[in-house]
Amino acid sequence: MASQIALNTAPPRTDFKGPALVQARPLLKVRNLSISYGRQQVVHDVGFDIGHGESLALIGESGSGKSTIAKAVLRLLPNGATASGQVVFDEQDILSLSERRFRPLRGRDIGFVPQDPGNALNPVRTIGSQALEAAALTDERHPAARKALILETFAKVGLDNPQRVYESYPHQLSGGMLQRVLIALAILPRPSLLVADEPTSALDVTIQKRILELLSRLQEELDISLLLITHDLAIAGERAGSLVVLKGGVVQEAGRTSAVFSSPTSPYARKLHADVPALNPDRYAKLRDPGFARLADDRQAKISVEGVTKRFSVDGKVLTAVDDLSFSVAAGTTHALVGESGSGKTTTIRLLLALEEPESGSIRVSHDTVTSPGVSSLRSVWRHLQLVYQNPFTSLDPSWKVEQLIREPLDRFRIGSAAERSAAVQEALANVGLSADLLQRKPSALSGGQRQRVAIARALVLKPDVIVLDEPTSALDVSVQADIVEVLLSLQAKLGLTYVFVSHDLALVRQLAHTVSVMQRGRIVEHGTVHEIFGKPKHDYTLSLLSSIPSVRGEKVSAPAVRRVAQKELAL
Amino acid sequence: MSNAYLTYAGKRLGQAVIVILLAYIFTFVVVSILPGDPITSVLRNPQNGFSEQEIAEIIAAQGLDQPVLVQLWHSLSAFLTGDLGMSMRSNRPVATLIAEVLSSTLILASSGLAVALFLAFTVAYGTQVVPKKYGQGLLRAFPSLFLSTPNFVIGLFLIHLFGFQLRLFRVIEPDGFWATFFAAITIGIPFSAQIAEVLIANLDHEAEQDYAAVARSRGIAPRRLFATHLLKPAALPVVTVIALTVGELLGNSLITETVFGRTGIGSLVQRSVSTQDLPVLQAIVSLGAVIFVLVNLIADLLYPLLDPRVKIVVGRKRRHAAADDAALGLEAGAKP
Incomplete structure (x- = not known):
């Protein structure tokens, strides 16, 4: 065999x-x-x-x-x-x-279901006209019968309003709906x-x-x-x-x-x-767990966000991106913001970095108030709060050398002499576990994991208290992700950094966060320590997020409550 | 036709009118500060044989003794009522002079455009369906070849071959189908290259998109893939290219008219420049501006109707990641 x-x-x-x-x-x-x-x-x-x-x-x-x-x-x-x-x-x-x-x-x-549903249908033709191509592969001869077959298949894959989907253009549907459409088109001719x-x-x-x-x-x-x-x-x-x-x-x-x-x-x-985070919830327990003690020591919250609301007007409609948001993060701990696209995570980050001004509420980082800004206090905020961006393939200027990339914040803030700056660059690079050989390379000569380490070194070089991590591993392979997480957690243990970790990956959050806020449509629907959220989830949305963590066939370890939600969704 | 579209169309129309007015004023200013004084160079030119009294009459009739701003005001208000004034040289209405030659130029330019579109789409189609081993590379070389050949060279070559050698059309005072046909080819070839380059690049881009692979996985043959999937998204930007290069098309028509010895706007421009016939020049340049603006207006108005992805937004203030985030929130609220 x-x-x-x-x-x-x-x-x-x-x-x-x-x-x-x-x-x-x-x-x-x-x-x-x-x-x-x-x-x-x-x-x-x-x-x-x-x-x-x-x-x-x-x-x-x-x-x-x-x-x-x-x-x-x-x-x-x-x-x-x-x-x-x-x-x-x-x-x-x-x-x-x-x-x-x-x-x-x-x-x-042989049917095909592609990777990115947003790009897998012709953008300038209706869904229906493309579905007819698939229907033409069936034995059905009559146009009306073909259309009926399409609508029936749309219903079968869980599309609520088949007729509307049939008449829509791809950009009018969400990614999930488009993937259902693509699955429908693939199974329509009954491939084996x-x-x-x-x-x-x-x-x-x-x-x-x-x-x-x-x-x-x-x-x-x-x-x-x-x-x-x-x-x-x-x-x-x-x-x-x-x-x-x-x-x-x-x-x-x-x-x-x-x-x-x-x-x-x-x-x-x-x-x-x-x-794989989903299979190893306790992999980083040793590095992370000492941090829980700092939660109790609640004298000084590093970050506190109180009652923040931010609205945008888009196409004449007012959208509340973030609604009465409050959370605080103890020094030296990791707070995870989890939620799906549209939950307000990005807006929250922009508010924290003072790139947006909230309509109401206040945000404090260390002793600086981010809201009600003066330029000098904003500079101080930006010095103490650094961002590591999601995609290291686009966040580093491709024409700069690693050394320039990491040194830039020092130059910008005019910190230290030339010798001190280069020493700081070396130190930051060593902290993320990269060798000094890489200093003269350009990002194109680095792997994805190395790039993200450079991005982290760049955030570290100013010796900030807080680093905002915006899905820092979502563009990376899982083994590279594990390395980056390891780097982040050892840095936290060593330097006492406070992290705001934004992610949609619940399994990863379970591995590294101390406290969690679950966001849905701009609101925090549930918050607590990572053990509370994962052990005794209360909100339905949290439950459905948790049930999305895959578990191996026949080895379900999830709580009965989670199972119930899974069943409910199966029936959908 | 939605309300938003009508608002958009009204706005674009208003902008077009403003652009035409500004172009008229700009031309007037440029012409009036050009070196050389039409009074001395044209009217007092002994060859023309005007008497002092005639000269005084022409000056009074044209208002040349008035301050520049007053002249501009008269000229502009006349232009707005459709009166293009009188030619200084021939003492005939400018509108009549232009009308006599305009149709010839428009026929030439539009048949040139037709030739260009035909060539461009044929070459582009070939690049998508002809296999590499049967000369796809040769087809791909056409646009740069066409683009790098000056159109008077093409014109002279065609005149030599089809005019002198094959005698398909008269070289002196040419008229008839073949004369127009070869002049149109002369204009169309370089123009087709610009369209073909955009079209081929877009087709290649579209062919690499996931949806093309998905369509192929449904058993769509290459030719049908081209016709039903790739052509429309790839051809949409061509509308913009045509609109932007229409000025060039008119300019090339003038050169080609000279090469082929046709009467048209080209010969009128040539005469007017050499005699400094300002009213005629002013009218022709303004006409060019009107055509250019109109074509672009049409392209802008057509685009939202052709491409379902283009959404007209009235009074959009700003848009960035956070707003998108919020917009997505609404969508995510709907059950996927």
């Missing part, structure tokens, strides 16, 4: 016999698949099977070749890519078929294989949960085989029957999900397993 699977580093396993591997004629059989872009080989000798009605997840970080494999199965590889080996779908080798022979299989037999390439990575967590539930449900109902591409081991564990773990285009480990999770054999799978 195991010989069917290319195992490059791990010894062949003989202990699993999943249905995917015992089916005599699997629906999709990939053998010795190698793919190159030009001269660079990105997929090496990969093999796996997907049986009828089975689900398999390809897991890996960026550059692992997982999406490339999906594209090879769909025959959507870009020009200049060459694939060798076999991809046998229903007894036919997809790689060697002519495009004319393959086209009838497209959509009818569905390839889903990171189908939820562009969506909010609660919507992510619902979309994954929908995919699983349809897969069972319609007996579709599912090839799921994901970077998220936890999602794969929850959704797929078997797993293939990839790194650098090479299979590290493959097998039944439960086997891979209970006893990963390859070092990479073990590391991946250890780095």
Whole structure:
């Protein structure tokens, strides 16, 4: 059995016999698949099977070749890519078929659910006109019957008003609705294989949960085989029957999900397993837990926000972005603001940084009042409060060297002599665990993790008391994320920093925060210590956020209350 | 047609009128500060043989003895009522002079535009459906080739080949279909390059979008993908390109008229400049401004109707991440 699977580093396993591997004629059989872009080989000798009605997840970080494999199965590889080996779908080798022979299989037999629903539908055509293309692949001849079929499928994927969706343009719908539309279009011709390439990575967590539930449900109902591409081991564990773990285009480990999770054999799978926040809630407990003592020592809140409201008028309508917001953060602790897009997190950060002025309420950081600003006090605020931005790929000026990037705040505030500045730069760099060799490099010569470390060093160089972390790891791979979190927590322990940590990733928040405020539509609906929020959630919205943390099949550890909400949403 | 659209259209129309007025005033000022005095260079030119009395009459009729501001006022108010004044040289209404030649230039310019659009869309279509091994690269080289060839060179080449050698049209006093056709090609070729460059870049961009891959995964063949998916989003910006280059199109028409020896606005401009016939020049430059502004107005008014993503917002104050955040909040409130 195991010989069917290319195992490059791990010894062949003989202990699993999943249905995917015992089916005599699997629906999709990939053998010795190698793919190159030009001269660079990105997929090496990969093999796996997907049986009828089975689900398999390809897991890996960026550059692992997982999406490339999906594209090879769909025959959507870009020009200049060459694939060798076999991809046998229903007894036919997809790689060697002519495009004319393959086209009838497209959509009818192999469906595709793409990554970013916002970009996966033609922006200048109505949803209906694009749905008709999918309906044209069915046996239905009559236009009215085709439309009826579309509306019926829209209803099946949980779209409330199929007719309205049919008439809409893509930009008029939310990301979650668009992904439902795309799933509907993919299943409409009743394919036997569905390839889903990171189908939820562009969506909010609660919507992510619902979309994954929908995919699983349809897969069972319609007996579709599912090839799921994901970077998220936890999602794969929850959704797929078997797993293939990839790194650098090479299979590290493959097998039944439960086997891979209970006893990963390859070092990479073990590391991946250890780095996923959802699977390791207490990973950083040692570094974090001393901070809880500081919560009790409530003499001096580092940050206090009281009754802050901010409204915007957009298109003549007044929107309340932040509504009567109050929270405080004790010195040396981490306060997490969690919520989905539109919950007011971004506005809260902008208010904290005095980039927006609130209509009412007050914000204090250390001793400085952020609201009612004078220029001098704002400069003081900005010195003591630094921001680490979400995406290190866009937040660093690409034409500057690392040394300039980190030194800039010192220059701006005219702190110290030239020698002192360069010493401070060195110290900041050492604090984030980067070597001084990198000082003369430009951001393009750094990896994503190194870039974010530079961004953190840049925030540290002014020796601030407070760092606002705006989704600091959401653009990074999970193993890189683990490194960054480790850096942040050791810095907190060492320098006594106070963090405001903004995130939609509940599992990550559970690992590193001391206190949590849950935001929904500009309001804090629940707040408390991380143990209170995760152990005894009270608000329904908190419950639905918590239930979105994936848990491995058959290993649900969530509280009964969380389960109830999950059931409710399943029924949706 | 929504209220917001009508408000937008009204606003744009008002702006267009203001731009035309400013262009008229600007032209008037530029013409009046040009070196050379029309009175001495034209009227007192012995070749023209005006008597002193005639000169005095012309000066009085044209108001040349008045202060510049008064002249501007008379000229502008006449322009607003549609009166373009009298030519200094031929003593005929400027409007008549222009009307005689305008149709010829408009026919040339519009057929040039038609040729340009045809060439651009054909080349762009080719770049999307012709495989690499059958000369897609050659097609992609066309726009830069077209753009770098001066249009009088193309004109002279076409005259030589089709006029002198094949005798498809008369070279002296050309008229008829073929004469216009080759002149239109002369104008259209460089112009097509500008459109094709934008179009090809947009098509390539659209072809790389996820939606194109998703459409292909539904079994849409390359030609249908081009026609039903890529063409419209890629062609929308072409509306703007055409509007912006219409001035160039008119300018090229003037050159081409000279090369092909056609009567048109080009020959009228040439005569008026050499004789410093200011009223005619003023009228032609203003006419150019009117055409340019009108075409851009039409493009601006069409765009929101063509592209569903363009939303007209009246009185938008400011927009940034935080406001988007808030706007998203409303949307998230709706059940996904």
